[in-house]
Amino acid sequence: MDEVLIERPGPGIVLLRLNRPDARNALNQEVRQQLATHFTAFGQDPDVRCIVLTGGDKFFAAGADIRAMADAGAIDMMLRHTHRLWQAIASCPKPVIAAVNGYAWGGGCELAMHADIIVAGESASFCQPEVKVGIMPGAGGTQRLTRAVGKFKAMKMVLTGQPVNGRDALEMGLASEVVADADVQAHAVELAAQIAALPPLAIAQIKEVLIAGQDASLETALMLERKAFQLLFASRDQKEGMQAFLEKRKANFEGR
CATH class of the missing domain: 1.10.12 (Lyase 2-enoyl-coa Hydratase; Chain  A, domain 2)
Structure with missing residues (x-):
């Protein structure tokens, strides 16, 4: 089963949908690899003008796959080179819109922060809870978050692991817009259509x-x-x- 689905909701628009519902869209190495492959390909495709990234109604992505990390050693983690997979998203030349419903926790929050625009549902939940399992964010959760919301709000999130909802995320600068939960994906696609129509x-x-x-x-x-x-x-x-x-x-x- 493809863990990242491809949809084309309109001219010039590609929608990438995380597809691990049984694991709350947790980001394992396969998901990261598929995302990197798709972002690299669509970033070079002249027919693609905007990319929408989304998950499910209740989970955008509920963090990294802890089962795949629990017994890993430092060298194991280093040799995975996951930063190269994340870089494929960060360096994508096309505008990226994250449509976030539900949990965007840990790696899911970091994934959303790789986008250029974040459309969040009112019930969205952004969180960097890594400290609660004895580690820390490792894909931008200390650096991108600080650049987005400032030192003091970022410190509170990463040191406590406490979540913030969609409205709070908007107020602190972690979201571009907040809409009703049922409207998140449609609004993100509408925004993508506006961008795709521009030069x-x-x-x-x-x-x-x-x-x-x-x-x-x-x-x-x-x-x-x-x-x-x-x-x-x-x-x-x-x-x-x-x-x-x-x-x-x-x-x-x-x-x-």
């Missing part, structure tokens, strides 16, 4: 510059932004977009 080259440059600029000085980041802005004037989409604006018609963006 892909501009979208790619925006994502690349925004992420690269986070860890650069303001002066360097502004230079990256300026160069990307100038580069887009070499695209057909820039000419099409501005001409359509002047002619008061809908633009047809081709990613060229």
Whole structure:
């Protein structure tokens, strides 16, 4: 059984659905490998303009698979090279929207934080509970979380292992939007459709510059932004977009 299902809910949109319902979508090595394979392939596919990542109605992903880790040693964990699988998601050039219902705990929370936009249900639950089983987050739960919500809120989450709900996640900066639980996936797909209709080259440059600029000085980041802005004037989409604006018609963006 495929542990990550592929759906195509609209033009230019791919939806990846975690499919381990009996294990609450726990992230084992096979799931991570399939996600890495799909994100690498769709990141290079010119027909894909936005990726939605989701789980089930009650579980986005309830953490790493503890059964697969309980007896592992330090060298075993090192040789798994799981950071390379996570990197395939982090480096995906296409916009990624996480549609989160239910539990996004441990690795599930870290997986959601690899997205560019998080649409959460009101009953969503974000948590980094690793400390309760004698370890700590190992796929961005200390670093991405701190960059998203700040030191003091991140410290509370990782030191206590306490969860936060969708509304709290929105207020602290861990979610982009909160909607009714029943509307999460539909809203994420609608948002993906809006992005997919926009010029892909501009979208790619925006994502690349925004992420690269986070860890650069303001002066360097502004230079990256300026160069990307100038580069887009070499695209057909820039000419099409501005001409359509002047002619008061809908633009047809081709990613060229």
